[in-house]
Amino acid sequence: MALDFTAIDFETANGFRGSPCSVGLTRVRGGVIVEEGYWLMRPPEGHDHFDSRNITIHGITPDDVAGSPRFADVFGEVNAFIGADALVAHNAAFDLGVIRSASEVSGLAAPAFDYACTVVLSRKNYSLPSYSLPFVAEAAGVPLRNHHDATEDARACAGIMVDIARKHGVDSVRGVFESMRLAMPHADAYDPATDEVSKATRSALERIAEMKDGLANGTARGGRSSWSTEGPNPEPNAHADVAHPLFGQTVVFTGDLSLGRPQAKTMAAAHGAQCASNVTLKTTVLVVGSGFAAADLSNGRLTSKAKRVLDLQRRGQGIEVLSEGEFMQMVG
DSSP, X not given: OOOOEEEEEEEESXXXXXXXXXXXXXXXXXXXXXXXXXXXXXXXXXXXXXXHHHHHHHOOOHHHHTTSOBHHHHHHHHHHHHTTOOEEETTHHHHHHHHHHHHHHHTOOBOOEEEEEHHHHHHTTOOOSOOSHHHHHHHTTOOOSSTTOHHXXXXXXXXXXXXXXXXXXXXXXXXXXXXXXXXXXXXXXXXXXXXXXXXXXXXXXXXXXXHHHHHHHTOOOOSOOOOOOOOOOOOOOTTSXXXXXXXXXXXXXXXXXXXXXXXXXXXXXHTTOEEESSOOTTOOEEEEOTTOOTTHHHHTOOOHHHHHHHHHHHTTOOOEEEEHHHHHHHHO
16 A cells, blocks of 8 residues: 545635635645645535635635636536545544535535544644644644645645654555554445435524524524533533544633534534533643634733643643634534
8 A cells, every 4th residue: 555645625615614615635645745736616506605704714705716616516526636535634524524515505416535634643643732734734844834725734734644654654544543543534425315414514504594584584693602601511422423523522611702602512512522611630622712823822822721721731731722713613
């Protein structure tokens, strides 16, 4: 076997992961990048509005994709580029979810994929304050000059996968999992004629319908939800996907997000996370709201819980810090 795979990165127009507006692909053969691909696209019809928050992140506007084909017209080329390769992505739950949700709302079939998530693998191979792509790329010695450009992110992800394989002395993605005594994750195919839509897509469609009803009836609510109520800590879903980056983690929230803290806990628990109300020696993930970004770890913009996390990290406890955007990507 050889270290052959395709790295992928999607950017989306809004909070629904089935709204891709660009995708970058990096093909690796024998541990070397041999080809790259990039597509701008209009998201599926009905899901093609652009949120200002997403535009701020990736810089893609409705005008940029106005003359581009829709996802349904592009995905055939994207899938042909991937071929039979294993897919590698940083937070693969998001990128594989983009393919699934966008296919579902487009009425397209989606193939099955063996895949690797470099967030999950990085946690087991590097000791870092955050496993966001810039931090891991730096640890792997991979340049990343324009984070959230889909091509550059896919290229950085590919470099991280190559570095992890080198650390384990193996020559395949599957070999990395075997050396770590882990099963290689697999995403099932989707057939619109026989399969139900995923829970993530179903929930998004329900939220859209509720929003439209609210606007029609004059009962729509806007603004940010209050996080003053910590809420209960729900039991983790024991049947969640063990390959998800939140499965088995002990998660604490701090700061203000765009949703209530009880709702955030419910979403994390659905993916197999144990939620807690305070940072302790059991904490493995801290989600920070209030506009926090991973770079804030370097410039001192921290909440009291984040400071507590850094103190524990200095004592040798491995705790990952996530921004709101990274958490929301993980939970779809």
